[in-house]
Amino acid sequence: MRIAMVSDPTVSDQDPQVTRLAAGLTGAGHRVTVYTRSDRETLPMGEFTEFLAGRFRQRPPDLVHAHCWTAGLAALTATGGTGAPLVQTYHGLGEAGGDRHTIERLLGRRVSLVLAGANEERDRLVRMGVPRGRITVLPNGIDLRRFHPDGEVAARGARHRLLGLGQVCAASGFDRIIEVLSAVPETELVLATPAGRSTVDDGEPHRLRELAKAHGVADRVHLRGAVNARELPALLRSADALMCLPRNASGGSQALAAMACGTAVITAAGGAAADTVVHGVTGLHVRPEDPRALAKALRAFLADPAMVEACGVAGRDRVSARYSWDRVVADTDRVYARIVAAAAIPRQRRGR
Incomplete structure (x- = not known):
């Protein structure tokens, strides 16, 4: 053909x-x-x-x-x-x-x-x-030879780590995570953009930093900038969960990459990644428009290391079988x- x-x-x-x-x-x-x-x-x-x-x-x-x-x-x-x-x-x-x-x-x-x-x-x-x-x-x-659980892990401290991937723009929904982070103790948020994606809104990084200051979590929000192809799997492995809460229908490929690396995914219920992520098995479905419920779900998830690990293992199995x-x-x-x-x-x- x-x-x-x-x-x-x-x-x-x-x-x-x-x-x-x-x-x-x-x-x-x-x-x-x-x-x-x-x-x-x-x-x-x-x-x-x-x-x-x-x-x-x-x-x-x-x-x-x-x-x-x-x-x-x-x-x-x-x-x-x-x-x-x-x-x-x-x-x-x-x-x-x-x-x-x-x-x-x-x-x-x-x-x-x-x-x-x-x-x-x-x-x-x-x-x-x-x-x-x-x-x-x-x-x-998803490329299972590039994204897998075994390999280098990006450095991190003792805090739990949530990861956000994508263009630093309002549509990515990173502000939704920052707004609840004060209610999720001992947790940091790392925001990164895969190399090759441009920042749509040049003013968004400044807005996110100001938002973090206003919520008292400036020391726990890190805008890492561009991450190249070699660094991305290691960064995914370092996270307790990838956060996929965009305001548009995107984020599906990022969820696959995280799951392939053995990392749980927390995504918006009914969003683009909801088909990929099985609630309670490979991650969570949440409603980002309800900040209290989102913070409660994050606290419960991160407080259960066995759940975090089990979701990572199940995610890798699901991606290997289906994607x-x-x-x-x-x-x-x-x-x-x-x-x-x-x-x-x-x-x-x-x-x-």
């Missing part, structure tokens, strides 16, 4: 997922070409779309898989007239009411299939007006085959 993947990493942190999926499908015998808009300044979206259209006319792919909404818009235009089915993965959805939301809804109604990373994303898409039958839930994978790249690639391959076969039926009828 000739597969074209279209990505735009200037919009979301999708490169690791696209790269691993493309490599896995190539290993399965497919011919995969990845088209990446690497720089929005030197390659405007219009030029990128024209480039794709030209390549698709010269050698039509059997299937196109777009990653993120801007790549989807370019791919939708470029595939016109080729007959190639288009699969869309959003890697996070925009806020309701904006242009991005409008385009994401349009894409969901026009493409052959939407691959949602979690049930929460599928439900949001249905509420947006995307037909449920056009959505398949297919989670991201390895071997399984994700095989599941994706089956979805592709079904979509290509369905697209071929109308062409066969027209040829009669």
Whole structure:
């Protein structure tokens, strides 16, 4: 099968997922070409779309898989007239009411299939007006050779450690943790950004530091900044729990990385990571909009070392069984085959 993947990493942190999926499908015998808009300044979206259209006319792919909404818009235009089915993965959805939301809804109604990373994303898409039958839930994978429990552990003191990963911006929900930290004694919060992700809001680090001062926990909140690929597993292993309380549908890949390292995950009930994290088994589901309940849950969890350890062990087992790249690639391959076969039926009828 000739597969074209279209990505735009200037919009979301999708490169690791696209790269691993493309490599896995190539290993399965497919011919995969990845088209990446690497720089929005030197390659405007219009030029990128024209480039794709030209390549698709010269050698039509059997299937196109777009990653993120801007790549989807370019791919939708470029595939016109080729007959190639288009699969869309959003890697996070925009806020309701904006242009991005409008385009994401349009894409969901026009493409052959939407691959949602979690049930929460599928439900949001249905509420947006995307037909449920056009959505398949297919989670991201995790590199189990890179993320594992054995290996270097980042230095830490005697305090419990909560870890927050992601862009330092309001959408990440780090302020939700800082606001309850005074009610969780002997606990520090480390905030870090995986290398390659830019800080969206330059004023957010200052706001978080001021918030920590206002709550009397400035000495227990540490903004570490960028963490490179080698440092990230060690940092994950050092934490008692990864906190995933974002205000948008993100955080699923971070939860997988933590669980693969044997670290429990505390996530928002109904959030993007809620499918991955089994409440009371691999971590906790909490309601970040209820600060008292959140603080109580954190205190009880951290006061039970056996629970912390058991959740870490169960998390690794769950990720190994369900989220390895071997399984994700095989599941994706089956979805592709079904979509290509369905697209071929109308062409066969027209040829009669």
